Amino acid sequence: MSESKLRVGVAGLGRAFTLMLPTFLKDPRIQLVSATDPQPLACAQFERDFGAQCVDSVEDLCARSDVQVVYIATPHQLHASHVELAAAKGKHILVEKPMALSLGDCDRMIQAVKRAGTVMVVGHSHSFNAPILRAYDRIRSGEFGSVRMIHSLNYTDFLYRPRRPEELDTEQGGGVIFSQAAHQLDIVRLLGGGLVTSVTARTGAWDPQRPTEGAYSALLSFANGAFASLSYSGYAHFDSDTWMEKVGELGQAKNDVDYGTAKRRLATVQTHEQETALKAARNYGAPDWKSNLDSKLPSKHQHFGPLIISCDKADLRPVPNGLWIDGESESRLFEIPAPIVPRQEVIDELYNAVLFQKPVLHSGAWARATTELSLAILESARGDKTVLPKYQIEPTHSL
Template identity: 30%
Template structure:
C-alpha cells in the first residue's frame, strides 16, 4: 500500500483525498494544514496523521509520495524538498510561477530519481479523452487551428488573497486560464514557438490579471488562440474548437464532444460527465500509482508542464512589450 501525504489539505486537497481513497493500492498516510483544528478535522474525515508543518509530512516514514496542493509560489520549495526526501510528487498545476523554479524542480527530481507528475487534469477528463481518441483515429485529419477558452466567475468561494497578486503567482491566467492553454497545446500535439498576448484587469480591484487573450504560433506553423476571462458576473464558458483538415471538433464540458461536418454538428454519445473533475483526479491517481509501482511513464511530466509556464512567461512579456515573443 502506497502512503500518500497531502500537503495543502484544503478545498482541492479534499478532492485528492477522495480520489486516493477510490484508487486501489493507495491510502492517505499524512496531511498538512496550518490550521491545527482544521487539520485534525481533515484527518478524521480522510485518514492519516495530521501535521501543521509540511516538512513533517516529508519526515513521516509512512509517506511514499506527496500531492502538493498549496499556493503557487510555494510549489518549488516544497517539490524540491520532497524529491530530496525521496518522495514521489504529484504537483498541482501550475508547476511553479517562474521558469527558474520549474528548472529547479526538474533538476531535483532527476537527481533523486523520483516520479513527478504535474496535475494538469485536462489530460484525464472524459471530454478531452474522447476528443483525443477521435483525433488519434485520423478521420478528421490534423487540427490546423485551435480556439480554447476558459470564461468563469473569478471571485468564487475558494478565492484567496494570494490569487490576486503577481508576487504569489496569482491571476486568472495562471490559476484557471492555464487549463484552456493546456488543453489546446496537448490536443494540437506540437510545442509552441511564439506567443502574442493582451492581458489586464478589467473587472476587479487587484494587481494580477483577471482577463487575457493569447495567440500561439506552433513550431510546425499551425496556430491557436486562448481566452482566459474571470468575470464579475456572467455564465461559465469552458470549451474549445479544433478546426481540422476534414471537419471541426468541439469540446464542451457541459454538453460533451461534437463533430462538425457538412454544416451541422453531430454529438458524440457519452462524451460528457457531470462529475468529470472528481473522475479525472481519480484517473490521475491511477496513473501516478502505475508510475510508482510499475515504473510506467507519467502522462504529464515536468518538461511538458514547464513548457506551459514558458508560454505564460512569454505572454506576460508580449503584453508588456506589445510584440510577439519567442519562448525561452
C-alpha cells in the same frame, strides 16, 4: 498495507485538496496516510476523517516512511521548495498546477526529481478530463487529418471569489494567468501538438480593487502550422457554462438562482483580512466547511469552457458528456459514460508511472512548457510584442 495502493501524504489541506478529495476517496488505489497544514482545524478534520496522523511541517511529512507519494497542494510560490523537500526524501510527487512561477523554479523541481529518480506528475489540470483525452486520442489516430485551428473560451467569476491577498498580486502568482491559463494552455498544447512557436497576447486588469490580471486573449502558433486563440474572463457577467449545457467546471449541474453569488458574498466583506477569513471559513475543517465525503458525485465530466478543434476533416468539441464530432458526412456525439471516480485520469497517470514505470504525460518538462507560456502571455502583453518560447515539448505518449 496493500501493495497495490499508493500511500499519499498531503501537503496543504485547502481548496485544491477538497477538490481532489472525492478522487482520493473513491479511487481504491489511494490511501491517505498523513498530512500537514498550519491550520489546526484542517488537521483535526483530517485526523477525524482518516484516522491518520497530521504532522507539523512538510519536512516531517516527507520524513515519514509510510508516505510514498506527496501530494503538494500548497500555494503556488511554495511548490518548488516543497517538491525539493519531497524528492530529497525519495518520494514520488503529485504537485498542483501551476507548476511554479518562474522557469528557474521549474528547473529546480525537474532537477530534484531527476536526482531522486522518482516520479513527478503536475496536476490536476483540465487537460486530464476524459473528453479532452478522448479528443487527443482521436486526433493522434490521424483519422481527421491535421489540426488546423483551436478556439478556447471561458467566462467565469474567478476574480470575485474570496481570495488570499497574494492571489490578487501577479508577482506572487495571483490573477488568472497563473491559475487559469495553466488549465487552458495545457489543453490547447495537448491538442495542438505541444510545440508552440509564438505567443501574442493582451491582458486585462480592469478592477483597481483587485489589482491583478482578470482577463486575457492569446494567439498561439504551433510548429506544425496550427494556431489557437485562447480567451478568458474572470470578470464575466455571462457564464460560459451556459454554453456547456449548464454544467459547471466540476461536472456539477448549475442552477440559475446561484447567478451572482460570488459578488454578493464578496460584498459582505470590507478588508483583505475579512476576505481571507471568508475563504478560510469554507476550507476543509473550518466552520462553514460542507463535507463532501458522502455527497453524490456529478454525473458529467469536468470541463474548462467551450472548445473547438478544427481539423482537415472534422471539427471536434469536447463537452461534459463526451466528444462531439462534426465530420464530413455526419455530426455525432460520442458519449463518454459518467465518471465513477472524478479526475481518475490523474491517478491513472501517477499510479502507472510509480508502479509500472509508464512515461508521464504531465511531466515536469511538460508543465515547464505550459508555465513558459503563462509567462509569455504576461511578457507579450506588457511589452506589446510577440514572444518566442524555447522550452516547448510534444506530448510524450499515446494513451
